[in-house]
Amino acid sequence: MMPETILSLSNAAIYQRESLILSEVNVEVTKGEFVYLIGKTGTGKSSFMKTLYGDIPLQEGEGNIVSFNLNGLKEKQIPFLRRKLGVVFQDFKLLNDRSVKDNLLFVLKATGWKDKKAMDAKITEVLTKVGMQSKNFKYPYQLSGGEQQRIAIARALLNDPELILADEPTGNLDPQTSVEVMEVLQEINKNGNTILMATHDYALLLKYPSKTLKCDGQKVFEVVQKNV
Numbered sequence: 001m002m003p004e005t006i007l008s009l010s011n012a013a014i015y016q017r018e019s020l021i022l023s024e025v026n027v028e029v030t031k032g033e034f035v036y037l038i039g040k041t042g043t044g045k046s047s048f049m050k051t052l053y054g055d056i057p058l059q060e061g062e063g064n065i066v067s068f069n070l071n072g073l074k075e076k077q078i079p080f081l082r083r084k085l086g087v088v089f090q091d092f093k094l095l096n097d098r099s100v101k102d103n104l105l106f107v108l109k110a111t112g113w114k115d116k117k118a119m120d121a122k123i124t125e126v127l128t129k130v131g132m133q134s135k136n137f138k139y140p141y142q143l144s145g146g147e148q149q150r151i152a153i154a155r156a157l158l159n160d161p162e163l164i165l166a167d168e169p170t171g172n173l174d175p176q177t178s179v180e181v182m183e184v185l186q187e188i189n190k191n192g193n194t195i196l197m198a199t200h201d202y203a204l205l206l207k208y209p210s211k212t213l214k215c216d217g218q219k220v221f222e223v224v225q226k227n228v
């Protein structure tokens with residue numbers, strides 16, 4: 001059986017307003033892959049990710065992600081697209097005025113969950129996956145950067161996403177903590193989650209080799225590790 005395609009872009013061009021950032025982009029990600037997106041600062045990694053989660057419209061070429069067509073994606077479809085994606089950012093984006101548990105409850109309620117027992121069970125499940133079940137009642141500011149990122153990963157897992165998009169998830173973390181967060185992402189990938197991770201952390205690439213796409217000269221290439 002052919003592996004299921006989770007993301008495909010063909011002949012895509014990615015713009016920030018009128019400026020062309022990437023062109024002739026041909027990318028395919030299949031179920032279960034762990035894919036890096038690398039490239040020097042300003043080469044378009046974030047623009048690429050934003051296009052995938054509907055923050056930048058795809059104006060040229062074809063794009064499909066988790067069964068959504070990125071061409072002509074309507075504003076009102078975006079929340080439904082994001083529900084099938086787990087997005088993780090460099091700066092965690094947790095709500096500081098509520099506990100870990102309430103951060104996760106907030107997302108579940110916002111995405112239509114109603115059953116209290118089911119919500120509690122889901123929260124326990126995702127916190128266990130990232131090794132943070134005991135930090136349920138902590139506030140984000142009481143946690144280290146690495147712990148906050150693990151909570152953000154747990155949050156990304158709440159709706160069983162078909163694809164996790166992580167944009168520089170270790171960008172604010174020291175090398176040791178980056179490895180700890182990466183271990184969590186590796187574990188989640190081993191359990192079947194597909195992950196696309198933008199990074200400029202070459203140490204992680206060397207330690208955890210995987211399929212790698214590189215933004216360079218307004219193009220996206222697949223690179224073999226020795227040329228990274």
Ligand SMILES: Nc1ncnc2c1ncn2[C@@H]1O[C@H](COP(=O)(O)OP(=O)(O)OP(=O)(O)O)[C@@H](O)[C@H]1O
Pocket residue numbers: 016017019021039040041042043044045046047048200215
């Ligand atoms: N909101 C915006 N409006 C116009 N141009 C933008 C905007 N955001 C980014 N750009 C430009 O798009 C190009 C690509 O930026 P992008 O943030 O995608 O790169 P990046 O590879 O993610 O960089 P970094 O590693 O620094 O995050 C840059 O030249 C940047 O100046």
